[in-house]
Amino acid sequence: MRDLIFIAFIVPLLGVAAARPFVGVMVWSWISFMNPHQLLWGFASGQSWAAMVFVVTVFGCVVAREPKRLPINAVTVLMTLLIIGITLTSLTALGPAAEVWAKWDRTFKTLLGLLLTAALVDSRRRVHALIWLIVIALGYFGVKGGIFTLMTGGSFIVVGPPNSMIWDRNHLATALLVSLPLMNYLRMQSRHQAVRHGLAFAMVTTLFAVVGSQSRGALVALVATGAVLWTRSRGKVLSGVAIALAGMAAIAFMPDTWVERMETIRSYEQDGSAMGRITIWEASFRIALMRPLVGGGFLAMYKQDIVNMVMPQVRARAAHSIWFETLGEHGFVVFGLWLGILVAGGLYTLKIARRTRDRPELRWAYDLARMSQVSMVAYMSGGSFLSLAYWDCFWTLTVVRAAAHHLVRQPAVEDAGAAAPARTGAGWRVRTAASPIAAARGSALRP
Numbered sequence: 001m002r003d004l005i006f007i008a009f010i011v012p013l014l015g016v017a018a019a020r021p022f023v024g025v026m027v028w029s030w031i032s033f034m035n036p037h038q039l040l041w042g043f044a045s046g047q048s049w050a051a052m053v054f055v056v057t058v059f060g061c062v063v064a065r066e067p068k069r070l071p072i073n074a075v076t077v078l079m080t081l082l083i084i085g086i087t088l089t090s091l092t093a094l095g096p097a098a099e100v101w102a103k104w105d106r107t108f109k110t111l112l113g114l115l116l117t118a119a120l121v122d123s124r125r126r127v128h129a130l131i132w133l134i135v136i137a138l139g140y141f142g143v144k145g146g147i148f149t150l151m152t153g154g155s156f157i158v159v160g161p162p163n164s165m166i167w168d169r170n171h172l173a174t175a176l177l178v179s180l181p182l183m184n185y186l187r188m189q190s191r192h193q194a195v196r197h198g199l200a201f202a203m204v205t206t207l208f209a210v211v212g213s214q215s216r217g218a219l220v221a222l223v224a225t226g227a228v229l230w231t232r233s234r235g236k237v238l239s240g241v242a243i244a245l246a247g248m249a250a251i252a253f254m255p256d257t258w259v260e261r262m263e264t265i266r267s268y269e270q271d272g273s274a275m276g277r278i279t280i281w282e283a284s285f286r287i288a289l290m291r292p293l294v295g296g297g298f299l300a301m302y303k304q305d306i307v308n309m310v311m312p313q314v315r316a317r318a319a320h321s322i323w324f325e326t327l328g329e330h331g332f333v334v335f336g337l338w339l340g341i342l343v344a345g346g347l348y349t350l351k352i353a354r355r356t357r358d359r360p361e362l363r364w365a366y367d368l369a370r371m372s373q374v375s376m377v378a379y380m381s382g383g384s385f386l387s388l389a390y391w392d393c394f395w396t397l398t399v400v401r402a403a404a405h406h407l408v409r410q411p412a413v414e415d416a417g418a419a420a421p422a423r424t425g426a427g428w429r430v431r432t433a434a435s436p437i438a439a440a441r442g443s444a445l446r447p
Contacts, residue, residue: 003044006037010049017056019064022120024057026133028113033393034137035164054113061116070119074344075402078337079395083111085334086298093297094306103298110392114399121403124364128189130400131182131368134393138179139202141172146205149212154254158212165391173210173218174382177225178394180206181374184229188367204246211250211258219262221382222247228377232370277320277385279311284319284328286310288335295331322383338389342376345398348405349373355408365408372401 010027017024031037031050038045061068070076086107093100121127145158160172180203187199210218226243233239264274280301287296287310300306301324304316319325327335352369356362379394388394 002040003042006040006044010053014053014056017053018060019066021057021060021064021066021068021116022126024053024060025113025117025120026129028053028057029117029130029133029392029396030137032110032113033134033396034140035161035166038161038163051109054109057116061119066120067122068119069122070115071402071406073402073406075341075348075398076115076118078341078344079111079114082334082337082341083108085337086330089294089297089330089334092291092294093300095297095299095303100298107298107390110390110395114392114395117396118399118403121400124407127368127400127404127407128364130396131186134397135179135182135186135199135202138166138175138393139183139206141166142176142179142206142209143202145172145176145209145212146207149208150205150253154212154258156212157214158209165388168386169213170215170217170382170386171388173213173215174221174378174386174388175391175393176206176210176213177218177221177378177382178375178397180225180378181229181232181371182397184233185367185371188234188371189364207246208250208253211254214258214261216262216264217382217385220385221378224381225374225378229374232374276315276317279314280307280317280319281321281324283307283311283314284321284324287328288331292332295327295329295334298329300329301325318387320385320387322380322386322389325387325389341395341398342380345401346373346376348401349376352401352405352408362408365404368404369401372397 013023013027017027028050031053037047037049060066086104090100090104117130121130141158141160148156149158157169158172159169160166160175166172166175183199183203183206187196187203190196190199207222210222226247230236230240230243233243284301287300287306290296290310296306301319302316307314307316319328323335326338330338349369349372352365356366356369359366375394375397379388379391383389383391
C-alpha cells in the first residue's frame with residue numbers, strides 16, 4: 001500500500017517537473033536527502049527515483065520556458081573545477097576502475113544537479129522553499145527518532161533510512177545537527193504561532209534524536225553547535241537558558257550505558273575505534289603525500305593494497321573524516337577546490353550579515369546567514385569524524401548561501417545605476433552580479 005501511495009504522489013510530479021524544472025529540483029533534492037523510497041517495503045523501494053526525476057528535470061530545462069540562468073560565483077566556479085578535478089583523479093586512481101567510476105558517477109551527478117539548482121534558485125521564495133525542503137527531509141527523522149528515544153528511554157540506537165548516506169547513526173546525528181539551526185531560522189521567519197510552536201517541538205525532539213544516536217562524535221558536534229547557536233541567536237540570556245536546559249534534559253534522560261559510552265571520549269587512546277580513525281587519517285595523509293597532485297583516487301583508503309603502500313600495519317577502512325577523505329582520495333589540488341567551496345559558503349554568510357544587519361526588509365537574509373553559519377559548524381565538527389565529504393544536502397545549502405548573497409547584493413547594484421537591461425525569453429543565460437532580480441523582492445514563502 002505504501003508503494004502505491006508513493007507512486008501516485010511521485011508520478012504526477014514528474015509531469016510537473018517537465019514543465020517547471022524547479023519543481024523537479026525540489027523533488028530530486030527531496031528524494032536525495034530523505035530517501036523516502038527506502039522507507040517502503042515493496043517494488044518501489046528498489047527503483048532509481050532520483051535518476052528518473054533528474055532526467056525529467058534536465059528535459060524540462062531544455063523544453064520549458066522557465067528562465068534558467070547559471071550564476072557565475074565562487075561556489076559554481078569551484079564546483080565546475082571540482083568536476084574536472086575528480087575526473088582527472090579518477091583517471092589515475094589506484095583502486096579498481098569499476099568501483100572508482102561508480103563513485104565518480106554518483107559524485108558527478110550530484111555536482112551537476114547542484115549547478116542545475118544554482119541556475120534555478122533566483123528568488124527569495126525559492127531560497128525559502130529549499131530551506132523548508134531540507135528541514136522537512138531531515139526533520140522527519142529528527143522528530144521520529146526523538147519520539148522513539150523518549151518512548152524507549154534511550155535504550156535503543158536511532159538510525160537513518162537504509163541504503164542512504166545518512167543510514168549510519170553517526171551520519172544521521174550530524175545531519176540532524178545541520179538541520180537544527182535551519183529549523184530555528186524558519187521558526188524566526190514564520191508568522192503563524194502554530195508553525196513556530198511546531199518547529200520548536202521539532203527542534204526539541206531532534207535534539208533527543210541526536211543524543212539517542214549514541215554517537216560520541218555527535219556529542220562533540222552538539223557542544224560546538226550549541227555554543228555557536230547561542231552566539232548567533234537573538235536574546236542571548238533567554239536563548240542561552242533554553243539551549244542549556246534542553247541539552248541537559250536530553251543528556252539527563254539517557255541511561256547509564258549512554259553515559260559510560262560517552263565517557264570513553266576522554267580515554268580515546270584505549271578505544272580501538274577511535275585509534276583506528278587516527279591511524280587511517282595518517283594513512284590518508286601519507287597517500288596524499290605520495291601522490292600530491294591526484295591522491296589515491298576514490299575509495300583509496302578502503303583498499304588494503306593501497307594502504308599497504310604507505311602504512312602496511314594499518315587496516316584499510318573508511319577515512320571517517322571529511323578532511324582526510326578528500327585529501328587522501330584526490331590530493332592537495334582537489335582538496336583545495338573542495339575546501340574552497342566550504343570557505344566560499346562561509347564568506348558569503350559573512351557578507352550577507354554585514355549587508356543586511358541594519359536593513360529590516362532583508363532580515364530574512366540576515367537570519368539565514370547567521371543560522372547557516374551554525375549549520376556549517378555542525379557539519380565541520382561532526383564531519384571531522386565521518387566520511388561525509390560528498391554530502392549533497394550540505395552542498396545544496398552552500399548553493400543557497402550563494403543565491404542569497406546575490407539577492408541581497410543586487411538592490412545596491414541597481415540603486416547605483418549599474419543594472420544591465422533585462423533580457424527576456426527562455427533558454428540558459430549566465431547571471432552576473434548586474435542581472436535583474438525583481439523576483440527576489442517578492443514576498444517570502446512563509447507558512
